[in-house]
Amino acid sequence: xxxxxxxxxxLALEQVTRRYTLPRERLLxxxxxxxxLRGVSLTLRAGHNLGIVGESxxxxxxxxxxxxxxxxxxxxxxxxGGRDLNALAPGELRAARRDFQMVFQDPYSSLDPxxxxxxxxxxxxxxxxxxxxxxxxxxxxxxxxxxxxxxxHPHEFSxxxxxxxxxxxxxxxxxxxxxxxxxxxxxxxxxxxxxLNLLVDLQQRFGMTYLLISHDLAVxxxxxxxxxxxxxxxxxxRGASDEVLRAPQHAYTRALVSAxxxxxx
Ligand SMILES: Nc1ncnc2c1ncn2[C@@H]1O[C@H](COP(=O)(O)OP(=O)(O)OP(=O)(O)O)[C@@H](O)[C@H]1O
Ligand SMILES: [Mg+2]
Numbered sequence: 001x002x003x004x005x006x007x008x009x010x011l012a013l014e015q016v017t018r019r020y021t022l023p024r025e026r027l028l029x030x031x032x033x034x035x036x037l038r039g040v041s042l043t044l045r046a047g048h049n050l051g052i053v054g055e056s057x058x059x060x061x062x063x064x065x066x067x068x069x070x071x072x073x074x075x076x077x078x079x080x081g082g083r084d085l086n087a088l089a090p091g092e093l094r095a096a097r098r099d100f101q102m103v104f105q106d107p108y109s110s111l112d113p114x115x116x117x118x119x120x121x122x123x124x125x126x127x128x129x130x131x132x133x134x135x136x137x138x139x140x141x142x143x144x145x146x147x148x149x150x151x152x153h154p155h156e157f158s159x160x161x162x163x164x165x166x167x168x169x170x171x172x173x174x175x176x177x178x179x180x181x182x183x184x185x186x187x188x189x190x191x192x193x194x195x196l197n198l199l200v201d202l203q204q205r206f207g208m209t210y211l212l213i214s215h216d217l218a219v220x221x222x223x224x225x226x227x228x229x230x231x232x233x234x235x236x237x238r239g240a241s242d243e244v245l246r247a248p249q250h251a252y253t254r255a256l257v258s259a260x261x262x263x264x265x
Pocket of ligand 2: 061062
């Protein structure tokens with residue numbers, strides 16, 4: 001997972017911590033808090049998908065939100081293409097966001113039911129984008145929907161189709177990085193493989209890189225060259241997916257792997 005000298009990583013987290021402080025119940029008591037991330041460092045190289053695995057509550061979604069600059073770290077830095085995202089001016093960050101987009105777990109809550117699909121997919125495009133209609137049509141077709149679907153509302157689509165809409169929205173700016181947090185776990189098992197294959201096809205076609213969060217080790221094994229294993233807000237193991245998932249060094253990873261009956265080999 002080290003980066004060859006001279007090659008700037010696409011994304012780097014440097015010693016990122018995130019503490020959530022909960023409302024203080026009584027004065028004079030220290031405010032209870034949760035350390036969702038504790039000194040997480042990782043790098044993602046262009047073209048090398050990175051999977052994040054770990055039990056529920058290990059900090060995976062927090063990591064995703066911080067990597068996307070949806071919230072700031074309590075300490076540490078998030079560098080995208082070498083630029084510290086949390087040091088950018090609001091306008092610079094808005095422009096930078098076109099290069100990294102996110103796909104969320106639940107395609108029901110992540111799409112505004114009142115908006116038409118065309119409007120939803122166009123949302124990340126810059127205001128005044130001359131060819132918004134064309135870009136939206138292209139993105140919809142790339143995910144296997146029709147350009148005419150732009151006039152429909154999310155409730156007219158199945159779960160799998162909605163996740164395709166969410167992927168089209170992530171794709172519309174032609175980002176360099178897509179962070180996908182459990183992108184298929186809310187979907188019917190019968191459509192999970194279709195959506196995963198779509199992600200693979202889109203990468204071949206458009207060349208973006210994925211940061212993929214999944215509790216399903218088989219999914220990470222299939223899509224990601226490298227994997228980071230998290231527990232309690234810390235990275236406990238990292239390396240090539242082949243090696244980590246087949247010959248885990250850490251007892252926690254071994255427990256995850258033996259619990260995942262679907263992983264072949
Ligand atoms: N906004 C928040 N406020 C307070 N605590 C939070 C917040 N978001 C996350 N946490 C806490 O931080 C820890 C990590 O949560 P996170 O959602 O990142 O885990 P996760 O690995 O994504 O879990 P899952 O697999 O269930 O999605 C948990 O203890 C969680 O309760
Ligand atoms: Mg999560």
